[in-house]
Structures are given as C-alpha cells and as structure tokens.
Amino acid sequence: MNWWLEVVLRLVVILGFFLLVPLVVGQMEHKAMAHMQGRLGPMEAGGFHGWAQLIADGVKFAQKESVVPAAADRAVFQIAPAVALLPYLIVLVTIPIGPGSQVGVALDLGLFFVLAVMGVGVLGTLMGGWASANKYSLLGGIRTAAQLMAYELPLLLSAASVAMAAGTVSLDGILDNWHWYWLPWQIVGGFVFFTAGLAELQRPPFDMPVADSEIIFGAYTEYTGLRFAFFLLAEYAGIVVLCLLTAILFLGGWHGPFSAHLGWLWTLIKTFVLAFVVIWLRVSYPRLREDQLQKLAWTWLIPLSLAQIALTGVVKVL
Amino acid sequence: MTEYPGSGLVKGLATTFKTMTRRSHTVQYPDQAPVLPPRSRGVIALIEENCTVCMLCARECPDWCIYIDSHKETIPAPPGGGRDRTRNMLDRFDIDFSLCMYCGICIEVCPFDALEWSPEFEYADFDIKNLLHDKDRLGQWVASVPAPVALDDRAEEPKEVALAQKAAAKRLADSGRAAQEAGTPGPEGDG
Numbered sequence: 001m002n003w004w005l006e007v008v009l010r011l012v013v014i015l016g017f018f019l020l021v022p023l024v025v026g027q028m029e030h031k032a033m034a035h036m037q038g039r040l041g042p043m044e045a046g047g048f049h050g051w052a053q054l055i056a057d058g059v060k061f062a063q064k065e066s067v068v069p070a071a072a073d074r075a076v077f078q079i080a081p082a083v084a085l086l087p088y089l090i091v092l093v094t095i096p097i098g099p100g101s102q103v104g105v106a107l108d109l110g111l112f113f114v115l116a117v118m119g120v121g122v123l124g125t126l127m128g129g130w131a132s133a134n135k136y137s138l139l140g141g142i143r144t145a146a147q148l149m150a151y152e153l154p155l156l157l158s159a160a161s162v163a164m165a166a167g168t169v170s171l172d173g174i175l176d177n178w179h180w181y182w183l184p185w186q187i188v189g190g191f192v193f194f195t196a197g198l199a200e201l202q203r204p205p206f207d208m209p210v211a212d213s214e215i216i217f218g219a220y221t222e223y224t225g226l227r228f229a230f231f232l233l234a235e236y237a238g239i240v241v242l243c244l245l246t247a248i249l250f251l252g253g254w255h256g257p258f259s260a261h262l263g264w265l266w267t268l269i270k271t272f273v274l275a276f277v278v279i280w281l282r283v284s285y286p287r288l289r290e291d292q293l294q295k296l297a298w299t300w301l302i303p304l305s306l307a308q309i310a311l312t313g314v315v316k317v318l
Numbered sequence: 319m320t321e322y323p324g325s326g327l328v329k330g331l332a333t334t335f336k337t338m339t340r341r342s343h344t345v346q347y348p349d350q351a352p353v354l355p356p357r358s359r360g361v362i363a364l365i366e367e368n369c370t371v372c373m374l375c376a377r378e379c380p381d382w383c384i385y386i387d388s389h390k391e392t393i394p395a396p397p398g399g400g401r402d403r404t405r406n407m408l409d410r411f412d413i414d415f416s417l418c419m420y421c422g423i424c425i426e427v428c429p430f431d432a433l434e435w436s437p438e439f440e441y442a443d444f445d446i447k448n449l450l451h452d453k454d455r456l457g458q459w460v461a462s463v464p465a466p467v468a469l470d471d472r473a474e475e476p477k478e479v480a481l482a483q484k485a486a487a488k489r490l491a492d493s494g495r496a497a498q499e500a501g502t503p504g505p506e507g508d509g
Contacts, residue, residue: 036334040344284330 011093018089021271022236023054028272029236029279030054036283061229069222071133080131081223081230084124087117088237095244096172098254098263103172110171111163114245115156121238122148122200125209128231129219140218143209143290147199150297151206155196157305158189161312162249175253183252185315189308190250192301194274197242199297201235203278205285208293243274356467359420360439361451362413363459368432371406375424375433383417384424385410411453416446434463 030053034041046052068077094110096103107113122144129141165182166174199206210218220231247253247270254263288296345352354360371388387410393403425433436459443449469476 032338035338035342038337038340038343040342040346043346280331280334284334285327 014092015089018092018237021240022233025239025272025275025279026054026236027051028275029282032276032279033283036280058229061226064225066225066227067222069133072222073131073133076127076131077222078227080124080128081227081234082124083127084121084234085230085237087121088234088241091117091241092244094171095241095248096175096253097267099175099259106170106172108168108170108173111159111169111174111249114171115159118200118238118241119148119152121234124231124234125202125219128223132219132222134222136215136217137219137221139215140209140211140221143215144202144219146290147202147206147209147293150294151196151199151301154192154297154301154305155200157302158193158196158308159249161189161305161308162186164309164312164316171248175248175255178252178255180252180255183250186250186308186312188304189312190246192305192308193250194242194246194277196297196301197246198278198281199293201238201242203235203239204282205288206293207287208290211287239275239278240271243271243278246274247271354437356464357435358437358439359422359435360437361415361435361441361459362418362425362456363434363436363463364411364413364453364456365432365434365460366408366411366453366457368428368430369408369411370430370432371408372429374427374429378423378427380421380423381417381419383414385412385414408453411456412450413456414450415441416449434460436460436462437464438462 030050031041042050042053044050045056068074091114093105094103094107094113096106125144126141126148129137129139129144132138162174162182163169165186166177168174168177202209210220215221220228223231244267247267251270251274253270254267256262256266259266371386373386376382376384376386386408388406388408390404391407393405395402422435425435438459441449441451
C-alpha cells in the first residue's frame with residue numbers, strides 16, 4: 001500500500017511539473033521577448049503583469065473548433081499532437097531532479113532511454129506534416145525529417161561523450177561521478193548538445209520547418225483548437241526537457257552549494273537559465289536557411305562532437 | 319579593430335540584452351494619456367459664429383463629407399436710414415467622420431477661421447451613423463482647440479501683427495501730435 005502511495009505521489013508531482021514548468025517558460029518567453037524588443041508584453045490577463053495570459057490562451061484554444069481537413073489521413077492527423085507531446089512527459093519520469101531518490105524511476109540506461117524517447121517526439125511533427133494533405137505541411141514535414149537526420153547525430157555523439165566520461169549511461173550515475181572540472185572538459189560537447197537540441201525542437205533560429213512567414217507554420221498549418229495547443233505545449237515541454245538534460249549532462253545538475261538539501265533548486269535554476277538562453281537566441285538571431293542549417297550540422301557540429309569524444313577518450317585513458 | 323569570426327553573433331545577443339535592461343517604450347493607452355504632438359489632427363471643431371456659409375469647405379472636401387444647409391434672412395434697415403440687408407443663416411453643418419480622411423483642406427480653405435483642428439480623438443462609436451457630427455457636436459470640440467503653436471525663434475512676424483502695430487503706431491503718433499497741438503498753444507493762439 002505504501003509503495004503504491006509513493007508511486008502515485010511521484011507521478012502526480014511529475015505531472016504537475018510537466019503541466020506547470022512549460023507554462024512558466026512560455027510566460028517567461030512572452031515577457032523576456034517583449035522587453036528585449038522594448039515592449040511590455042502581456043499586461044492585462046490576470047491583473048498583475050499578465051500572469052494568466054497563457055491560461056487565457058488555453059481557454060481560447062479549447063473554445064476553437066477542431067477541424068480535420070477532408071483529404072487528411074484522419075487517424076494519423078488526430079493522434080499526431082499526442083505523439084508530439086507525450087514523449088516529453090515520459091522523459092520527465094526518468095530525469096533526476098535532486099540527489100538520492102528525487103527521480104521518478106531511476107533507469108540504468110537512463111540517457112539511452114531519454115534520447116530515444118525524445119526522438120519519438122519529432123515524429124509527431126512528421127506525422128502531422130504527412131497526414132494534413134497540404135503542400136505546405138508536407139514541405140514542413142520533409143524539412144523536419146531532414147533536420148532530424150542532420151541533428152540527431154551530433155546530439156547523440158555529444159551525449160555519448162558524457163556517458164564515456166562517467167562510464168555509465170544512467171543519469172544518476174553520471175551525476176554521481178560529476179566533478180567541477182567536467183565543465184571545461186565537456187564544454188564543446190555541451191555547446192553541440194544544446195545547439196542540436198534546439199534544432200531538434202525547431203526553435204528559432206533553426207525553425208526552417210515551421211517558418212511561419214514562408215510555409216505558414218509547416219506541419220501545423222491545418223491544426224486548430226486544442227490539437228494546435230498540444231503542439232505548442234510540446235514545443236515548450238521540449239524546451240524544458242532539453243534544458244533539464246543539458247543542465248544534468250553538462251552543468252552538473254543538482255551539484256552546487258547545499259546540494260544535499262537544495263539540489264532540486266539548483267537543477268531548476270540551471271534549467272531556467274538555459275531556458276532563458278533559448279528565448280534569448282530566438283529574439284536575437286534570424287532564421288537559418290535550409291542549406292545553412294544542413295551545413296552547420298554536417299560541417300561544424302558533427303566534427304566538433306567527434307573531437308569532443310576524442311578528447312574525452314584521451315583524458316579518460318590518461 | 320579586427321573582427322573575430324562570430325563577433326556579430328555576440329553583438330546580436332548584447333543588443334537584445336541591453337534593450338531588455340532599459341525601460342520599454344510602451345504607453346499603456348487607456349490608463350495613461352498619450353503625449354500627442356502639437357497640431358495633432360483629432361477632430362474638426364466648428365466655430366459657428368464665424369461661418370458665413372460660403373461653402374468653400376464643402377466644395378474643397380476631397381471626399382464630400384461636409385454637408386451644409388442654410389437660408390437667407392433679411393435684416394431690416396437701421397432706423398437712421400439705409401437699406402435692408404440679407405445674410406446667410408447656417409441651418410445644418412455636418413461632417414461625416416466615417417468618410418473624412420483628415421486632410422485638413424476644409425480648415426486651410428476657410429476664410430474666416432470657422433474650422434479648427436482639435437486633438438481630441440476618442441469619439442469612436444459602435445454605430446457608424448453616430449460618426450456624422452452635427453453643428454452642435456462640432457461646436458463642443460471648440461473648447462479643446464489648443465492655442466496656436468508659438469512661432470520659431472527669430473521668425474518673421476505674422477502679417478496681421480505687423481499691420482496692427484503699424485496702425486497702432488500711426489494712431490499713437492496722431493494722438494501725440496494732437497495732444498502737442500492742444501497742450502502747447504502758441505502765442506498767436508491766444509490772440
């Protein structure tokens with residue numbers, strides 16, 4: 001009985017985290033982006049500095065008609081948003097927030113599992129792009145596929161570098177072995193992981209697959225109402241998961257002063273700082289062209305991640 | 319200064335971050351009154367007494383949004399003599415602000431300054447018919463017409479002022495001469 005209670009409690013906490021933190025990141029994006037452009041952002045919803053803006057947006061999306069195009073592949077079209085969103089919830093279960101037992105399920109192959117499941121999330125966009133029966137959606141879907149092919153490799157290689165350094169693919173194991181000198185040691189890998197992760201999430205400046213001014217939001221063109229909201233939520237959940245993973249693999253996760261008690265706080269702080277960087281990059285940089293996107297992955301990120309693996313191997317053997 | 323590769327990327331990040339630390343430019347309009355530039359074109363005010371129903375404004379209006387009706391009245395001759403005179407009485411002066419394009423030609427063309435710009439702009443309405451302002455409504459805007467903007471430093475004086483000053487100076491000189499003549503009677507005056 002006690003065991004069940006604990007499981008339910010853990011799942012409720014994770015679900016709460018999953019529902020709340022992406023919204024906080026979304027609100028942060030509203031506000032940070034506005035101020036970076038000399039605006040105020042939402043100020044009315046909820047009274048105090050528009051804190052309830054995203055809740056209001058959610059209510060609006062729920063009221064909208066959910067349209068499925070006549071020529072669309074109905075079943076695939078309808079489950080695509082769930083395929084995009086759910087993997088991030090599943091990933092959260094295995095991510096250690098603090099030291100010891102502050103993790104949903106401590107998996108021995110945690111890193112492997114997390115990266116595999118995150119790859120599934122991108123499939124949602126592909127499915128949506130293919131099933132919409134719309135040329136812009138199809139273009140977006142194909143661009144997503146090209147981007148997935150190009151950026152999955154540097155992502156995996158740089159994560160593998162950390163696993164090599166720790167000698168384990170368990171996320172807890174990696175954090176237990178973490179030392180401060182990993183920070184300079186793995187910094188190139190961290191850069192590659194974060195950049196490739198951004199590209200995988202199709203965040204600006206790597207948002208060629210959605211490119212709203214060019215192919216009208218790509219795979220999401222035909223989506224309305226709650227399904228569209230799920231795609232948006234998946235984007236922000238993806239940001240949270242990417243920032244959590246970057247923080248854990250390359251910034252030491254819960255390590256920091258008083259980490260025995262405040263480990264979870266360190267994880268959250270690092271995650272939010274990274275999420276701020278994600279927003280900052282979006283505001284500062286224009287969109288990369290498709291060929292620039294591919295060139296960055298194949299001629300910069302993959303060689304860099306291979307060099308990182310070589311460095312990790314050399315230091316490890318010495 | 320040499321440009322390092324990627325320095326543009328850093329500059330981009332610095333620009334957005336610096337902007338974030340500064341105050342934003344947003345004016346929260348309904349709560350905070352906007353600072354309007356001088357000579358703002360909000361609404362057209364009608365000073366009814368000045369209008370002579372010459373119809374210049376209605377004829378010059380590019381989109382024909384001014385409607386004027388009038389009739390003639392006879393003013394009887396004053397008791398001392400003379401003849402009866404007729405004058406135009408304004409019955410209707412409407413401006414349809416759903417058509418008006420705020421060009422200001424009517425104001426420029428009015429020979430008697432019966433029309434003026436007022437900076438008031440909050441007269442949006444739920445019914446387009448209410449955008450047809452009649453002469454009473456147009457007259458209410460007169461209170462909000464600002465004083466003319468001061469001239470630039472060392473600008474030429476307006477023609478009217480120069481004329482008035484010339485006239486005043488002439489009158490002053492005349493009265494001075496008269497007073498001189500009255501105040502210093504010559505010895506031959508006595509005789």
